[in-house]
Amino acid sequence: MEALFQAMIGGLVLGLIYVAIAVGLTIIFGTLRLVNFAHGAFYAIGAYVGLVIAQHIGVGWAFVAAPIAVALFAVLLDRLVLRLFYDKEPTAQLLVTFGIALVVEETLRLIFGATTQQYAMPASLQGSVTLGPITYPAYRLLFAGGVIVMLALVWLFIERTNYGLIVRAGIRDRIMVQLLGGNIHQASTIVFALGAAIAGLVGAAATPIYSIDPATGFAFLVPSFVVVVVGGLGSFWGAVLGGLLIGELQSLTNLAYAPASNVVIYLCMALVLLLRPQGLLGESEVIRQ
């Protein structure tokens, strides 16, 4: 019983990381029509920037520096490389973002070595909290709460601001936005930077929980893609639902029969694709070019 409860909270924390990465993937796909295999690299860069800043300056600053650094990196990447691939076929985009992810991974390996790293939380956050039958590390709960607040802010930005309105319109019809005088390129850059910043921040904040090595980017990217597919490409709530589902599924399977915990998410994806190809909350309608 306690183990089950423990696994469920663990699944929530893991699921929220997936949600955060998947939300970025999904809004970037919706707005830029870009399948971004470099998104895991954003997580990894955020984690390493966070690591360095936390060790040398302080944990608080790590949470500020990581999203800013990753957003800047993303904007540069967009301006210098990805822009050339906007009008190319999806395969070319896939290859170039995959290539970027590999370059980032190898660069991190050169700078930081291949070993697993982690930074310690300040003493004030190292305690545990008693939750009914179990005690749980306080930081993990704080992390979960923080991710939820961040996702709520992202949702408010998309649903309640004028910029968000342009973004949502652009998801459906980029041409019409421009015909109305809307700056779709600027909106795209903002969405790309926002998605990257989310991944970077979560990367920095999750490192005390899940240690980091240069391959971590891909380790989180692949399940996050599963989340996007399960939830429905382009759907915010689909990413939330899919992320929590995959996180719990993985965590609970790990408890029941650990060797199956990775394969189960692909089974889940296959099942969803068979029964509801557009994903749980995806729209079946073909999105306009």
Added chain:
Amino acid sequence: MTAPAVTPTAAQTRLRVDGINTYYGDSHVLRDVSLHIGAGETVALLGRNGVGKTTTLKSIVGWLKPRTGSVTLDGEELVGCEMMAIARKGISLVPEERRIFTNLTVAENLKLAQVTAQKPGWTLDHVYEKFPRLRERLTHKGDEISGGEKQMLAIARALVQDVKVLLLDEPTEGLAPLIVREVENVIREIKSAGITTLLVEQNLYSALAVADRCYIIDQGEIKFEGTPAQVRTDEDLRRRYLHV
């Protein structure tokens, strides 16, 4: 019945299309198309299906780039400008497919146009007064309204911005006769508001009723320029270029 046609002098010309040639890949679709619209005029561009009407509008708004020729708004060259920049100068296209944002509500569709406007045009109250059906549909998503309502919304979306030239691409296409009547009334309202309009139509009599002047295009070339009265009386002209 019809007022005498006024050919605007250069000073009054708001939009001038001068000898444009537009291609889809290697396919030469517009051949030396020229037309002009004076400030406050309502001009119709008529022609059968597939002769280049939509292509002409797309070439004006920067959706397609003419290989040669020029398009000017109040004397300022537009060829080479981005779609967004041309829209911001005050040229507003209401496209054939309407292109309502189906994931946004009617209210959000209007709000978006206000947000992206360089200068405000009609107020929402004014819009609802002229399009009472939209007021009743404000919270409906763009895919939950009828074809007529979509057309009204597409036009309203243009009018909440400060429009210098309104381009309407077949606004009555695919609508029930009663709704066609409503759209015609709206176009008459736009005309009496003094908004410069280029009206593309296959629905001949709908266009002739409201236009000050008209052009006929066939196979990518302008074949006729004159008054609605001339088109009405010249049966040979209509048979050659307009009747299906």
